[in-house]
Structure formats: C-alpha cells, structure tokens
Amino acid sequence: MNKTEIFAAYLEKTRVQIESELKKSLPTEWDMPESLRESMMYSLLAGGKRIRPILVLAAAEAVGGIAYIQAAMPVACAIEMIHTYSLIHDDLPPMDNDDYRRGKLTNHKVYGEAMAILAGDALLTHAFQQVVQSSRQYHVPAEQVLAIMDDLSTLAGAKGMVGGQAADMIGEQGITSLEQLQYIHLHKTGDLIVFSLKAGGRVAGATEQQLAALETFGRQIGLAFQIQDDVLDVIGDEQKLGKKTNSDVVMNKVTYPYFIGVEASQQEIERLTQEAKEAINSVDLKNPEQLIGIADYLMKRDH
Amino acid sequence: MNKTEIFAAYLEKTRVQIESELKKSLPTEWDMPESLRESMMYSLLAGGKRIRPILVLAAAEAVGGIAYIQAAMPVACAIEMIHTYSLIHDDLPPMDNDDYRRGKLTNHKVYGEAMAILAGDALLTHAFQQVVQSSRQYHVPAEQVLAIMDDLSTLAGAKGMVGGQAADMIGEQGITSLEQLQYIHLHKTGDLIVFSLKAGGRVAGATEQQLAALETFGRQIGLAFQIQDDVLDVIGDEQKLGKKTNSDVVMNKVTYPYFIGVEASQQEIERLTQEAKEAINSVDLKNPEQLIGIADYLMKRDH
Numbered sequence: 001m002n003k004t005e006i007f008a009a010y011l012e013k014t015r016v017q018i019e020s021e022l023k024k025s026l027p028t029e030w031d032m033p034e035s036l037r038e039s040m041m042y043s044l045l046a047g048g049k050r051i052r053p054i055l056v057l058a059a060a061e062a063v064g065g066i067a068y069i070q071a072a073m074p075v076a077c078a079i080e081m082i083h084t085y086s087l088i089h090d091d092l093p094p095m096d097n098d099d100y101r102r103g104k105l106t107n108h109k110v111y112g113e114a115m116a117i118l119a120g121d122a123l124l125t126h127a128f129q130q131v132v133q134s135s136r137q138y139h140v141p142a143e144q145v146l147a148i149m150d151d152l153s154t155l156a157g158a159k160g161m162v163g164g165q166a167a168d169m170i171g172e173q174g175i176t177s178l179e180q181l182q183y184i185h186l187h188k189t190g191d192l193i194v195f196s197l198k199a200g201g202r203v204a205g206a207t208e209q210q211l212a213a214l215e216t217f218g219r220q221i222g223l224a225f226q227i228q229d230d231v232l233d234v235i236g237d238e239q240k241l242g243k244k245t246n247s248d249v250v251m252n253k254v255t256y257p258y259f260i261g262v263e264a265s266q267q268e269i270e271r272l273t274q275e276a277k278e279a280i281n282s283v284d285l286k287n288p289e290q291l292i293g294i295a296d297y298l299m300k301r302d303h
Numbered sequence: 304m305n306k307t308e309i310f311a312a313y314l315e316k317t318r319v320q321i322e323s324e325l326k327k328s329l330p331t332e333w334d335m336p337e338s339l340r341e342s343m344m345y346s347l348l349a350g351g352k353r354i355r356p357i358l359v360l361a362a363a364e365a366v367g368g369i370a371y372i373q374a375a376m377p378v379a380c381a382i383e384m385i386h387t388y389s390l391i392h393d394d395l396p397p398m399d400n401d402d403y404r405r406g407k408l409t410n411h412k413v414y415g416e417a418m419a420i421l422a423g424d425a426l427l428t429h430a431f432q433q434v435v436q437s438s439r440q441y442h443v444p445a446e447q448v449l450a451i452m453d454d455l456s457t458l459a460g461a462k463g464m465v466g467g468q469a470a471d472m473i474g475e476q477g478i479t480s481l482e483q484l485q486y487i488h489l490h491k492t493g494d495l496i497v498f499s500l501k502a503g504g505r506v507a508g509a510t511e512q513q514l515a516a517l518e519t520f521g522r523q524i525g526l527a528f529q530i531q532d533d534v535l536d537v538i539g540d541e542q543k544l545g546k547k548t549n550s551d552v553v554m555n556k557v558t559y560p561y562f563i564g565v566e567a568s569q570q571e572i573e574r575l576t577q578e579a580k581e582a583i584n585s586v587d588l589k590n591p592e593q594l595i596g597i598a599d600y601l602m603k604r605d606h
Binding site: 124128 | 329333334335336338339340343388389392395397398415416417418420421423424425427428429430431432434435438439445446448449452453455456457459460461462465466468469470472473
C-alpha cells in the first residue's frame with residue numbers, strides 16, 4: 001500500500017470503530033420511550049465521514065500515543081452527538097426545511113417534527129453524559145474532564161456553533177461582507193473542529209503549548225474545510241458529492257468563490273492547510289502523523 | 304411577622320437574587336448575534352416562581368449552612384436554563400403550539416420558530432457552562448462538579464426530562480393507566496426537581512446518606528407538585544392561576560383527579576408531602592428549615 005492507501009485504511013478503520021461505539025452509546029437498559037431511542041439512533045447512525053470524532057482520536061494519539069485512543073472514545077462520541085443534533089434541528093421546516101440528508105429521509109420526515117426536536121435535545125444532553133464517561137470509565141482526571149466540559153459548553157453554544165447558526169439564518173436576508181461570512185464559518189463549523197482537537201489533546205494531558213498548536217491547527221483546517229465545501233459546490237462532481245452542485249448559487253447563498261473566485265479560494269485552502277501543518281510541526285508531539293494526514297486528506301477531498 | 308409571612312419573604316428575596324444572577328448569566332462581552340441573546344433572555348427573564356433554583360439553594364443551605372448558598376448559585380441558574388429551554392421547545396407549533404405563557408407571548412411568537420429552536424439549544428448548552436462556573440468561580444471540587452454534570456446529563460436527558468416529554472407527547476394519543484401517567488410525571492417534572500436537590504447538596508459536600516434523603520424529598524414533592532397542578536386545574540381560581548381551569552378536561556388530558564378523583568388526589572398530595580418531610584428529618588442536616596418550608600408551601604399553593 002502506498003501512503004494514501006495506508007491513510008485511507010486508517011480513516012476507514014477508525015470510522016468503523018466510532019460507529020460501533022455510537023451504536024452502544026444509549027444503554028439498552030435505560031427505561032425510555034422506544035420511539036425516542038429510535039429517532040436518536042436513526043440520525044446518529046445515518047453515516048457521514050465522522051471527521052470530528054476522528055480528529056478527537058487523532059489529537060489524543062498525537063499528544064499521548066495510541067494508548068490514549070480508547071480513553072478519548074467517549075468524547076469522540078460526544079462531538080458526533082452534538083454534530084448530529086445540530087443537523088436534526090437544522091433540517092426542520094422552520095430552519096432549512098430539508099427532506100433528505102445523505103440520501104436518507106431527514107429525522108422529522110420519519111418521526112415527525114415534535115420527536116425530531118426532542119431527539120435533538122436528548123442527543124445534545126447525552127453528549128455531556130458521554131464526556132462524564134471519560135472520567136467514570138477511563139479515569140481521565142476530573143480537572144481535565146471539567147476543562148473539556150468548559151470548552152464544549154462554550155464552543156457548541158451561544159457564542160460558538162449555535163451563534164454561527166443564528167448568524168447564518170439572519171444572514172440569509174443578505175450577507176454583504178467576507179467578514180460576516182468568516183464569522184459564520186468560524187463558529188458554525190470551525191468551533192466544533194477546534195473543540196475536537198483540544199478535547200482529544202486534553203484527554204492525553206496536553207500542555208498549554210500543545211493545546212495552542214492543536215487550536216491553531218483546528219482553526220485553519222476548519223476554515224479550509226468550509227471553503228472546500230463552497231468550492232465543491234461550484235466545481236464538484238454531483239455523483240461523488242451525492243447532491244446537486246451550484247445549490248449555493250440557486251439558493252442565493254454567498255460563498256468564498258462568490259467573494260474572491262474559485263482559484264483564489266483554492267489558494268486559500270492550500271495556505272490554511274499549510275499553516276495548520278506548520279502549527280503541528282512547531283511543537284513536540286508523540287505521534288502527529290494522523291493529524292497531518294487528515295489535513296492533506298481534507299484539502300484533496302472530492303466529496 | 305408570623306411563620307408563613309417570614310417564609311414568603313424568604314421565597315421572594317431568593318427569587319429576586321436568582322433573577323439578578325440570571326440577568327448576568329450571558330457575559331455582555333460575548334460576541335454573538337444580538338437577536339439570539341435577546342431571544343434567550345426574553346424567556347429566561349419571563350417570570351415564574353423559580354422553584355427549581357430555590358430548591359438548589361435551599362438544599363445547599365440544608366447541608367452546609369448559608370455559607371454555601373453563593374457557591375450553589377451557578378447550578379441554580381443552570382437548572383432554570385434547562386427548565387426555560389424545555390418550555391420554549393414545548394411551546395413550539397409541532398409540540399403544544401402555545402401562543403402565550405404566563406400572560407406573555409411565547410418565544411416563537413416574538414422571535415420566530417427558527418430562533419426559538421436555537422435559543423432553546425443555546426440555553427441547554429449554556430446550563431452546562433454554568434455548572435462549570437461553580438468550579439471556576441467558587442472552587443467547588445472538580446469531583447463534585449463532575450457528579451453534578453453526571454446527574455444533570457442523565458436527569459435532563461433521554462431517560463429523564465426529555466423521555467418524560469416524549470412519553471407525554473406519545474400519550475396524547477391515549478394514556479390508559481395511572482402507571483403511564485406516573486412515568487410522565489416522574490420524568491417530565493420530577494427528575495429536574497430531584498436534580499435540583501441533589502446538586503445543591505453536592506455543592507455543599509453532602510454525604511451519600513444526605514443525598515439519598517434529598518432524592519426522596521425531591522421525588523415526593525415533585526410528584527405532589529404535579530398532582531397539585533392537576534387538582535388546581537379542576538378546583539383552582541382562574542384569577543390566581545392566570546389561566547383557564549378545566550383545560551385538561553377540554554384537552555382530553557388524563558390526570559390524577561381523572562383516575563382517582565379530587566379528594567383522593569388531595570390526600571395523596573398530603574401523604575407525599577409528609578413522606579418528603581420525614582426523609583429530611585431522618586438525617587442530620589445543618590439547616591433544613593427552608594426545605595421543610597418549601598414542602599408545606601407547595602402543598603398549600605393556589606397558583
């Protein structure tokens with residue numbers, strides 16, 4: 001296998017491990033309405049690249065080596081629960097009103113709007129239960145778990161992801177500057193990616209210097225990821241993307257290509273990826289290869 | 304002042320303190336969309352008896368004395384945020400579709416459904432940030448804060464409050480037994496009340512025995528509270544309640560009076576209140592008077 005194939009195998013193996021943990025994440029002995037359980041699991045197991053949880057595990061490995069991957073798993077599940085709840089609520093009729101996601105019916109199309117709201121609320125709440133489990137099951141020190149809780153409740157909340165979603169929604173009435181667009185990208189997508197990296201690092205007992213490098217890495221690949229989404233919407237392959245291209249133009253959404261063109265957007269992705277890798281290479285880490293691999297993979301992705 | 308007046312003054316003073324803290328609970332320097340901030344604060348400051356946060360403070364005082372009230376304040380704010388988010392989402396058109404709550408327009412009638420969903424999500428997330436603050440600001444030991452997180456993420460989640468809401472929603476197509484009704488009361492209302500008591504106790508370093516007594520107290524007054532709601536809907540004064548009576552009958556909702564009649568329901572409230580007070584009196588506590596006062600107050604309330 002060449003380097004790209006080895007890395008693709010790593011991503012696939014890790015994705016499978018994460019999905020196996022997600023399947024077990026709601027204890028079967030819990031006394032709760034069956035339809036709520038089904039609705040939560042339907043969206044949690046609806047596929048996707050699982051980039052955020054993979055970043056949690058890769059950051060733990062970068063700081064502490066493979067011995068820390070297992071202890072980072074509950075936090076990896078937590079971030080996927082946050083991501084999933086945000087998609088369920090985002091798809092609701094008053095928000096984006098989407099009937100399909102990744103080729104499957106959206107949660108509210110299957111379980112109704114009321115249950116979709118509750119499933120989202122339950123997943124968001126359960127994410128914090130997962131973080132507690134990293135202390136209960138794997139003895140991550142309470143102080144570190146608390147720091148993870150601090151980050152999660154800030155980066156996923158009013159001045160983090162939810163703030164980004166609100167700005168995006170308000171912005172549908174007209175974004176006029178690249179700065180406004182950057183605010184949305186930074187928070188709606190970027191904050192959870194930054195969280196994933198810092199949290200993985202914290203599980204492995206990262207120093208302040210390592211955490212700062214992980215944060216910069218997350219900030220830059222997060223923005224690059226979002227610009228790549230915008231670019232793929234213009235020049236991507238509909239077959240590979242699993243959705244129609246040019247939807248941003250049709251929906252009148254302003255994007256990076258809209259402001260600076262496709263070519264300059266692609267250069268920006270490369271510049272950000274380079275800066276992300278430099279941040280990681282500038283600090284002492286046990287095993288940063290997977291993080292570097294993810295940065296390169298995301299830059300070259302075609303879906 | 305007689306005993307009842309002294310206690311009424313305590314409730315009023317504490318309510319005012321809590322509202323003053325809630326007003327400060329979203330840092331003004333946070334960079335977030337102004338309309339999201341407004342929407343969150345609109346519902347958080349829309350009044351109410353603030354019973355849950357008062358229980359947090361009273362439990363902390365019971366275990367550790369008045370020295371612990373301040374350290375319990377962030378958790379008191381947290382539980383009010385959870386309660387508020389659940390009301391915002393509950394009022395949405397796909398759920399209860401209510402236009403008014405406590406005489407004011409519901410959140411989505413003022414800010415729109417999309418913003419109401421996001422404001423609820425942000426309040427739920429911010430509740431966990433508040434719990435972190437009890438460690439950061441008041442140096443509650445990390446292990447105790449983690450135990451509070453553990454309780455909150457369980458009791459407010461899929462097998463707790465959200466589970467109760469889902470059961471209630473499903474039950475609107477026909478609750479047939481008192482057991483089903485008890486499941487809904489136990490989780491939709493009871494779990495947050497139990498949380499409030501245990502969390503207040505934990506802030507003050509409660510022993511396992513004290514926590515067990517606080518849990519029993521919470522379980523019994525929680526159920527009594529809910530039965531009292533049902534009874535007031537039948538025999539209450541519309542002026543004092545601020546809403547129409549007999550709405551349960553009109554809405555075809557099954558209730559305690561429906562199953563066992565008004566008189567037996569009232570006896571049940573008294574029995575539960577008695578058991579709650581006995582649980583508290585059976586353990587060594589520094590200052591349990593406020594808890595006992597709240598149990599009596601709730602039993603006699605007319606709104």
